[in-house]
Amino acid sequence: MFWLPERPDYHRAFYITLALPTFIALVMAPRRIPLLFSNGIFLIFLIFSIYCLLSLTWSGTDNALTSLAKRPLYISLLFFAVTLIALHSEKNLYSVILTGMTIAAISAALSVSYFIFFDTTDRLPGYRALYNPLLTSHVYGMFAAMCMALFFHTKRNQLPYTLPIFSALFTLIILTGSRTPLLGLAATCTWLVLLQRNRVAYNVLASTLAIGSLLLLVNPESITNRGLSYRPEIWHQAWLQIQNHLWFGHGYDHPMIFWVEGISYAFADPHNMELAVLFSGGIVGLLLWLALYATALVFAWRNRQDRLVLLASSALIFGFTAGLTEGNAFLSRPKEHWFLIWIPFSLLAAAWTVKKAKNYAKET
16 A cells, blocks of 8 residues: 555465465465464454444445455455464464565655655645555554554564654654554553563553653644544434434445534544444444454453564554544455554464464373
């Protein structure tokens, strides 16, 4: 998304470079498939996906069933791809994450430079396939959250590498003017402190509080000048429609149209991922959705000393927090929301499968 000109190009890149090779790998080594099906995170995802597809029987969507059914399949292939890499070499998966983080930082630095010297807009919108300030901050924010996790796990001699990466990512997030990722990073920091509870954790927490206080002192308008951006009004309108189909929802991909008094146009999503799930799947869908997060976070807590778990759970906490004020595409083709939801989940699922495979190897 940093380099390709349009989002459809990103879709094609995903199909060619990840989905197709993963499918071929599974055909060549089908014995790997049952490993992922023994993973609690992936199993709940499958149950949730099946429920969403069943809800199409009462949904008012205009999209074809075959098109919508492909979306969980694409996400499944992401799960399989990450798990296959981790089973082959957990070190290689860690290298992939670090490489992605570095590329994101380079892109952030270039974007910041272009914005400062050539752009005339008030907020950094994002470039190439990224075009929305908030969604742009979500993508870079996931990498920033994982980079923050490195502060808790890496040695001091690696700080000269991680600090510039985080600085570039954080600068871009600030320039987007988006407040949601700042809240997400604060939640990530709190999660990491709870996981580690050592001197390094408290130092990072103190640094985060200092940076936040400095931002409020130097540029308070960046936090307060847009108020609540109609979020309470949008949530209220969404809730009014949810009450009509409370238990099972309106159905997956049912059109979302929310009118707010004083605004001449309708909002196409509730600006809250959990409300979107509740709107589409009702209480049943939301319970499955929350069970997915609960399962992943319990696993993360029990394995908090694992480096991959630390990185993935940090991204998941960031994504969940960011999703509280934005989004509705909980099951979608590859797009920005994958960085908030499915990439972190796939990393945690891979860590789970690797751990289970190691325990099985020890027993035998």
